[in-house]
Amino acid sequence: MATGLHKSDFQNPVIRWVDARLPVFTMMQKEYGTFPTPRNFNYFWNFGALAMVNLVIMIATGIFLAMNYTAHTGMAFDSVERIMRDVNYGWLLRYAHANGASMFFIVVYIHIFRGLYYGSYKAPRELLWMIGVVIFLLMMATAFMGYVLPWGQMSFWGATVITNLFSAFPLVGESIVTWLWGGFSVDNPTLNRFFSLHYLMPFVIFGVVFLHVAALHITGSNNPLGIDPKGPQDTVPFHPYYTAKDSVGLVVYFIVFAVLVFFFPNLLGHADNYIPANPLVTPPHIVPEWYFLPFYAILRAVPDKLGGVLLMFGSIAILFVLPWLDTSPVRSMRFRPLARPFFAVWCLCFLVLLYVGGKPPEEPFVTIARVATAYYFLYFLVILPLLGRLERPLPLPESIARPVLRGGGPLPAGAMSKPMEKA
Template identity: 65%
Template sequence: MGSTERAEFKNPLIGWIDERLPVFTLMQKEYGVFPTPRNFNYFWNFGAIAMFMLITMIVTGIVLAMHYTANTGLSFDSVERIMRDVNGGWLIRYIHMNGASFFFVAVYIHIFRGMYYGSYKRPRELLWILGVAIFLLMMATAFIGYVLPWGQMSLWGATVITNLFSAIPLIGDSIVTLLWGGFSVDNPTLTRFFALHYLLPFVIFAVVFLHVWALHVTGSNNPLGLEPQSEKDTLPFHPYYTMKDSFGLVVFLVIYCVFIFYMPNALGHPDNYTPANPLVTPPHIVPEWYFLPFYAILRAITFEIGIPFTEITIISAKLGGVIAMFGSILLWFVMPWLDSHPIRSARFRPLYRLFLLLLLVDFVFLGYVGSQAADAEIFHIPLSYFGLGATGYYFAFFIVILPWLSKFEKGRELPPSIHEAVLAKHAK
């Protein structure tokens, strides 16, 4: 009944299966001969690397879940049992624990590449939106997973972050009670967090499927930001980019393995190796490193917004911080419409490139601010002032600078096509 033209396969078993269920024809079409711009650089490796890390996290997470006990009295001991008594348990846990950090490394680079080369612009708006949705799901999954070992930082991190929802007017306290499953972070909180942590990676995988589907509909962007105009502008994905992605993945895995085998706890927090104690507050509560910029934005808002010359408060400092933190990510969703400049790639937009690189420095600095105590100082100046300034630039970039550049920046002349630009580059 199907009218799809099937590929020919030498293996008779594959041919027999494909005749009845053309899954191999689909793979050949979408990943074998799929036309891909011929000028990809190594920034384009990180999408495949992120997919590999997601699968790694799901597989190791399932194995760890077989030995984990979601109970406040047993969870810490069950993690230690995995480390000591389960065959290869230490390795599986370190792969999973460091895998979260390296998954975020790959995704952060993937997002920056999208911003730098304009991969959020028409016709890839939905592709970009799905990518941001994946990032939000990753943040939720990682936060919930950080709670599961039930160490000191797990308990108090969960207490601080879930308490943020209490700032929402009218329904905030009800949301917190729902998250906790009671009136404090306790056993019901841990069990529902474990259930959600098991579920969300599969939700992420489903959204990744939609993300890749959208990519194969619109086609890939490229460093020039030009659409392919002929076959000369493209290469088949296999073998050219499968080999390129494989090389990049091997290099990435070498660095990943250095952390797994030689410094597995470098990206964690020592307080989480102490069992959770609700009676003892850690001196400095910090999230994992990949949340630190957003944590700094949350803490940067220390002032209230109200009606002048009255004592009426419209937005409390706590609510303002929550709005700023979530708003800093939600702005990514509307980036395709904030930046309406006709040129995609920052290679041909010098002002945009400058402001974007400043945003990168700003984001890293926010991460440093988030890692320090709230009362820390630089040159006898409270670090919170610098954090507020960095937060201001972050929002100014999206709300002010991008729309301004869209109207007034004059980009450089674009090359006529991808293949002509590639040939001109190699002719030099």
């Protein structure tokens, strides 16, 4: 009997027949079954899997919504209302998609903050981190274009304000804005372009996520201690240990998601978006969705338009070079007592920017935004590089297994390695 190059070890005859010809099951078993994973993950490591689940939800609900949406300025608002009122379970699809965007950003923000705290951007995971930043940028672009589609007041004026920011760039700014609009104002060509791109971008994100996971499985996962596994005693197979742990996180995630969708579906939206877009009536206070507010606050903190735009984009671009800005040889802040309070203040400043971004551009909010913006950049450009040279980290454990087997308690002096051991 003829056999191929790959011999499948699965017992089920159907799976074995398919796997011998297309070894997808072997690949899944290798990457998500027996894949060695640090044995000390905490629940912050659930959020990567939750982000993937959230992406699938957004794609699935978005496909069904697109079947009933009309990308025309004269009919877009009414088509969304028809989805809510006349399409079977259209209200559920729309609320799940709208609140799914908020849940997506909540999950991703926690995922990013976890990476910042535990040093997941350090060698050898620099490219993994940079791909993650690309995913974040694609998410922001997709969410912005999706916010325009309901064609309410905040959709129209948000699109007008944000796209006009590109006019600040010398020479090419006006041409970029005209290209984005498809004309000389936010109108039907703009809506068509945004709808087409909004439908396409999640599939692009899915492809980049595939690269993100592939890079992760090459370098291996970081862990709360920030030290590399020293042997088999430091790892466990991904399944069933972390599939069970991820399942617990998934149940909690769906409970929160369900409460948001069924009880508070408009909690994170803006009331003005239930008013049809009117180019002749400007809302008293134009704000983007909540997950853009920290960057919107940075934009408004600078009186110069071009300076504000550059700082807004720079606040994300700086994450690309973070692996080289942090000069400490130790990954996890669990062993960096001096870095922890500075990071806590940075997180506080991010939340402050989130708050003041939703407030009118008046005092004291403008001054608060400027102080928080200054610390945001000071942390990355000054504090982290200096801490790497001045800070004396705590001693690192010899292995992952030692503190795990001791129940996470303090280690004896003999179980410590040198303080500045390369993590």
